[in-house]
Amino acid sequence: MQVEARILVTVGTKAQFIKMAPVLKAFDQAGVVYDLVYTGQHSETFSLLERTFGVRTPDQVLVPNIEVTTKQGMLSWSIKFWRAVWSSISAGLWRKYQYGLVHGDTISAIYCAIAMRLSGMSVVHIEAGLRSKSLFDPFPEEIIRRLISKIASVHFAPDNLSVANMKNARGDVIHTHGNTMRDALRMALGEKADGDIECGQGKYALVSMHRNENLSNAKAFDSLMKMVIETAQTSQVKFVLHPATRSRLEKSKWLPLLKKNLNIELLQRMDYPDFVELIMGCSFLMTDGGSNQEEAAMLGVPTIILRKNTERMDGIGDNVVLSDLSSEAVGEFVQKHCGKKWTIRAIEKSSPSIVISQWLAKRVN
Known part of the structure; x- marks a missing residue:
């Protein structure tokens, strides 16, 4: 029964x-x-x-x-x-x-x-x-x-x-x-979860943003798009577009600018293991996502949080930096980590x- x-x-x-x-x-x-x-x-x-x-x-x-x-x-x-x-x-x-x-x-x-x-x-x-x-x-x-x-x-x-x-x-x-x-x-990493694997061979920056505080604030959104384009002057950029981000870009002047930039690749949101593989190939991560911050802290990938404030302390003071939406902070972070490799940490069992x-x-x- x-x-x-x-x-x-x-x-x-x-x-x-x-x-x-x-x-x-x-x-x-x-x-x-x-x-x-x-x-x-x-x-x-x-x-x-x-x-x-x-x-x-x-x-x-x-x-x-x-x-x-x-x-x-x-x-x-x-x-x-x-x-x-x-x-x-x-x-x-x-x-x-x-x-x-x-x-x-x-x-x-x-x-x-x-x-x-x-x-x-x-x-x-x-x-x-x-x-x-x-x-x-x-x-x-x-x-x-x-x-x-x-x-x-x-x-x-x-x-x-x-x-x-x-x-x-x-x-x-x-x-x-x-x-x-x-x-x-x-679950996504499988045997790789035991760590000690050299990552970042892709030599690109991975960008992901979707939060309401960034998409609905015109000043913050424009500033972030400028940061993405400035990052592309130093590094190849793979920009994963959440549906809300894609919708916001389509109503802005930024989508044509991003599309014509040869150093920027716009990607659709993907299956989770594919996204984890994308993280492991990047030199550094730029994100406003709390879940991304948690992943970065566990993996050890250099990450800058595109926010003024965060409720999570994961990785802060270690491999994760809070940007305060400062273009100077983002620029310094990009220069420090562009083209660098990092080693994946073992994920606790x-x-x-x-x-x-x-x-x-x-x-x-």
């Missing part, structure tokens, strides 16, 4: 998928029964990621066939999301679960946390406790993190600082001793995903 799932897992973005895939695999290995829901905030490359990580297809897609890339798209998706969720709640489909899992600090995460509370679930927040120094930087991620901490009753925090930030939180705070990105990275799975398994089995 099939056991009814008591856990509902929600995934909204590609980054969430990558970080939640090892948790789902750990559930499968431990015999933890769960239902999986995609919110539809992102959909690009999800089918690739399902095959890459061996994760089953979802039980429900709240808003199918959409990729949110603009503010108008976000509004349209939000309306459809709440219609779908309210239909599920009204039909009693979401009232049977004991725990509802959300990850990180996306719009999907806060929407699902609210919906889960309305349905009577205990909200479980994975990657809890991250904090920046400003309520509005990054926006809206910092506000979302703090709101979810008020809604959730189980908080899986990845490090000592995150645990300390949750000292006044309601419910259970569990130290996972690492981010689930570690498990995803080990301890599994945060198993910590999460074992804690929940004791409560639902």
Whole structure:
């Protein structure tokens, strides 16, 4: 007889998928029964990621066939999301679960946390406790993190600082001793995860940016595009375009300038192992992504964060530099690392995903 799932897992973005895939695999290995829901905030490359990580297809897609890339798209998706969720709640489909899992600090995460509370679930927040120094930087991620901490009753925090930030939180705070990105990275690297491999032979700069704080601020966006073009004067550049970044570029003067620059290659977003291979070929990484920062810190790749502030301390003071959006800081970083090689570090074998799975398994089995 099939056991009814008591856990509902929600995934909204590609980054969430990558970080939640090892948790789902750990559930499968431990015999933890769960239902999986995609919110539809992102959909690009999800089918690739399902095959890459061996994760089953979802039980429900709240808003199918959409990729949110603009503010108008976000509004349209939000309306459809709440219609779908309210239909599920009204039909009693979401009232049977004991725990509802959300990850990180996306719009999907806060929407699902609210919906889960309305349905009577205990909200479980994975990657809890991250904090920046400003309520509005990054926006809206910092506000979302703090709101979810008020809604959730189980908080899986990845490090000592995150645990300390949750000292006044309601419910259970569990130290996972690492981010689930570690498990995803080990899965993507295979034997290479044991480290001591010389990387950077590609002698190119890898660029990735997608955050709202950079795309929606015209001054910051123009400054960053100038930095990319200036970097291309020193190094070959491979620029991975997230859908939101591509959409923003298409409405700007910068896309033709990037396309005609022979030192810049514009790439579509790709499967996760392919992106990891791209990292391993680069001399250095320029990114505004938190997940990229975590990957860089674990791998040891020289990285500059294209932000004024970060909620993550991963790699800071080691191989990761916070730019403060300073063109001078970026220029100095590029000159220092252009054409250089670096050595991949061994990725720790301890599994945060198993910590999460074992804690929940004791409560639902």
